[in-house]
Amino acid sequence: MNTHVKPSKLIKGATGDWEVIIGLEVHAQVTSRSKLFSGASTLFGAEPNTNVSLVDAAMPGMLPVINAECVAQAVRTGLGLQAQINLRSVFDRKNYFYPDLPQGYQISQYKSPIVGEGTVIVDVSPTEQIEVGIERLHLEQDAGKSLHDQSATDSFVDLNRSGVALMEIVSKPDMRSADEARAYVSKLRTILRYLGTCDGNMEQGSLRADVNVSVRRPGEPFGTRCEIKNVNSIRFIGQAIETEARRQIAILEDGGSIDQETRLFDPGKGETRSMRSKEEAHDYRYFPDPDLLPLEFDQAYVDELASALPELPDAKKSRFMKDYGLPAYDAGVLVADKETADYYEAAVNYGGTKRDPKLVANWVTGDVAAYANSVGLAVAQTHLTPAQIATLVDLISEQTISGKIAKDVLAILISEEKEGDPRAIVEARGLKQVTDTGAIEAAVDAIISANPDKVAQAQAKPTMLGWFVGQVMKQTGGKANPQAVNELLKAKLGI
Amino acid sequence: MSVDAVTVRKIAHLARIKVNDADVPHLQQELNAILTFVEQLSAVDIEGVEPLTSVMPMPMAKREDVVTDGGIPDAIVANAPVSEDRFFVVPKVVE
Numbered sequence: 382m383n384t385h386v387k388p389s390k391l392i393k394g395a396t397g398d399w400e401v402i403i404g405l406e407v408h409a410q411v412t413s414r415s416k417l418f419s420g421a422s423t424l425f426g427a428e429p430n431t432n433v434s435l436v437d438a439a440m441p442g443m444l445p446v447i448n449a450e451c452v453a454q455a456v457r458t459g460l461g462l463q464a465q466i467n468l469r470s471v472f473d474r475k476n477y478f479y480p481d482l483p484q485g486y487q488i489s490q491y492k493s494p495i496v497g498e499g500t501v502i503v504d505v506s507p508t509e510q511i512e513v514g515i516e517r518l519h520l521e522q523d524a525g526k527s528l529h530d531q532s533a534t535d536s537f538v539d540l541n542r543s544g545v546a547l548m549e550i551v552s553k554p555d556m557r558s559a560d561e562a563r564a565y566v567s568k569l570r571t572i573l574r575y576l577g578t579c580d581g582n583m584e585q586g587s588l589r590a591d592v593n594v595s596v597r598r599p600g601e602p603f604g605t606r607c608e609i610k611n612v613n614s615i616r617f618i619g620q621a622i623e624t625e626a627r628r629q630i631a632i633l634e635d636g637g638s639i640d641q642e643t644r645l646f647d648p649g650k651g652e653t654r655s656m657r658s659k660e661e662a663h664d665y666r667y668f669p670d671p672d673l674l675p676l677e678f679d680q681a682y683v684d685e686l687a688s689a690l691p692e693l694p695d696a697k698k699s700r701f702m703k704d705y706g707l708p709a710y711d712a713g714v715l716v717a718d719k720e721t722a723d724y725y726e727a728a729v730n731y732g733g734t735k736r737d738p739k740l741v742a743n744w745v746t747g748d749v750a751a752y753a754n755s756v757g758l759a760v761a762q763t764h765l766t767p768a769q770i771a772t773l774v775d776l777i778s779e780q781t782i783s784g785k786i787a788k789d790v791l792a793i794l795i796s797e798e799k800e801g802d803p804r805a806i807v808e809a810r811g812l813k814q815v816t817d818t819g820a821i822e823a824a825v826d827a828i829i830s831a832n833p834d835k836v837a838q839a840q841a842k843p844t845m846l847g848w849f850v851g852q853v854m855k856q857t858g859g860k861a862n863p864q865a866v867n868e869l870l871k872a873k874l875g876i
Numbered sequence: 877m878s879v880d881a882v883t884v885r886k887i888a889h890l891a892r893i894k895v896n897d898a899d900v901p902h903l904q905q906e907l908n909a910i911l912t913f914v915e916q917l918s919a920v921d922i923e924g925v926e927p928l929t930s931v932m933p934m935p936m937a938k939r940e941d942v943v944t945d946g947g948i949p950d951a952i953v954a955n956a957p958v959s960e961d962r963f964f965v966v967p968k969v970v971e
Contacts (some may be wrong), residue, residue, distance in 0.1 A: 402944060406963070407953075413941050414941050414942065414943055415939075415941055415942060415943050415944070419945055419946045420901075420939065420942065420943060420945035421943065421946035421948070422943045422946055428949065429949065429961065429962045429963050430949040430952045430953055430960065430962050430963065430964075431946060431947060431949050431962075432946045433946055433949070433952045434945035434946055435945075435951075435952075436945075438952050446934060446937060446938070446939045447937075447939060448939050448940075448941050449938035449940060449941065450941030452938070454958065478890075478892050479969070480964070481968055527966075527969060528963070529968065529969075529970050532965075532968075533968075534967070534968055535958075535965045535966065535967060535968055536965075536966050536967070536968050536969050536970070537960065537961075537963035537964070538951065538964035538965075538966060539963055539965060539967055540964075597941070629919075640946030664886075664890060665906050669927075671930075673936065674932060674934070674935070674936035675930065675938060677935060677936070691916070722920075760947075765928075794937050810952070822899040
């Protein structure tokens with residue numbers, strides 16, 4: 382647990398500083414073809430009650446049989462969170478009533494979860510890294526979905542999601558700001574996507590968070606916490622924390638006290654409000670599910686899964702820093718999305734020759750990412766190929782084109798010649814940098830003789846050189862080698 | 877261990893069973909009789925004995941991750957008192 386108070390994280394109240402304490406319970410939908418205890422499909426968006434077996438509808442006499450792949454996915458996730466894997470765990474019934482829970486209980490894990498304590502390393506900013514402890518991860522069933530807007534008097538229930546496997550990943554109360562919580566969820570999502578254990582798609586509800594928030598004066602014991610249920614985007618998680626912390630501080634500063642309760646975040650109104658109906662539901666009367674035996678496996682099974690894990694973001698980041706000499710920040714940006722990292726590596730090593738890794742990183746995280754962002758795609762989803770970017774970088778490194786012309790070539794690749802070869806484009810459009818000093822010299826001489834007044838100015842004030850460089854570049858269509866232009870101008874102007 | 881009238885009402889509410897006030901004393905008595913019967917178990921010394929969650933000395937059977945079920949929406953809602961467009965329809969529940 383982080384006991385060290387970071388002054389930059391404190392919130393200023395009317396009567397002094399407050400520290401916000403945040404813990405998250407993230408519900409991540411396990412990537413599997415079929416459900417946790419039945420053979421019905423997990424596909425999103427099916428017609429109502431189509432992906433439902435009699436087990437999911439809790440028809441009398443139906444018995445759950447566990448999906449081996451869901452178990453493997455939970456173990457992989459535990460390994461990715463550097464967590465304790467429990468070789469024996471137990472499924473319990475969590476009893477409560479709701480129309481989209483036909484069993485009247487959720488099969489979950491209470492006292493003996495499949496995964497115990499672990500750690501996630503989180504980059505909060507280019508200069509700040511924190512460790513967030515994982516308390517546990519357990520497997521449980523998702524509930525169905527209730528639709529309330531179909532009728533004024535009735536709710537409509539669709540059980541397609543009922544019984545889909547979820548991993549509930551519980552963090553320790555180790556976060557101290559909305560930024561830290563957002564960064565933690567982003568990192569968790571990156572790890573899950575690398576592992577292939579959850580698609581992390583928040584729009585489809587594959588990743589949702591319950592946020593526990595409390596406030597205290599620095600150095601004091603934890604305050605009473607409130608739980609904000611079912612926040613479904615990283616942006617809303619941040620907003621919910623800030624809103625709730627402010628609400629609690631206002632109450633405490635007015636001499637009031639916080640009631641421990643479950644609340645909902647309303648992004649439209651920018652407020653959290655109490656879910657009164659849940660008060661009593663906390664009496665879940667857990668007991669071991671008599672329909673299921675304890676979940677047991679041996680260390681060899683865990684080791685086998687561990688040996689087949691892909692390279693994870695932290696390891697990839699270290700490797701990028703070591704092998705490609707990238708700064709931590711660039712490496713972090715590249716590995717945040719696995720496909721972007723693969724794209725980057727494909728570009729660096731394209732054609733079996735290694736090119737300037739930093740220059741490739743600049744292009745991938747700069748102009749290419751900016752374009753991808755503008756069309757709402759990930760870098761690897763754009764039509765721009767690693768080969769095109771690699772060739773563009775080669776052209777710059779060979780001094781065939783300048784960085785500025787390279788941007789023009791990229792624009793051509795984006796809009797006109799989507800499958801074009803940058804080298805062919807440069808050739809066909811005559812964009813090659815002029816390194817022939819004779820041609821550059823002619824342009825320089827022409828500019829100098831046409832602007833005697835500017836020459837005098839430049840000799841008095843050498844920063845005027847930029848104007849001459851600009852004119853020469855204009856005259857040569859941007860194709861003159863900027864370094865050669867600079868040198869010639871300096872020599873001719875005598876500065 | 878025994879239950880009082882308040883606990884009986886709470887248990888009934890959690891189980892969504894409607895209990896008339898007149899039935900509470902009777903149910904309280906029944907529940908307490910059951911608890912007293914089960915209480916005999918506390919006479920057994922279970923020091924160092926693992927909780928037994930199953931009497932089957934066998935590993936739990938597992939299923940392959942294959943879609944083998946579903947596609948029967950009409951059968952799923954067939955017994956519902958009210959359904960519409962293959963949805964279950966229930967009295968409105970909103971937070």
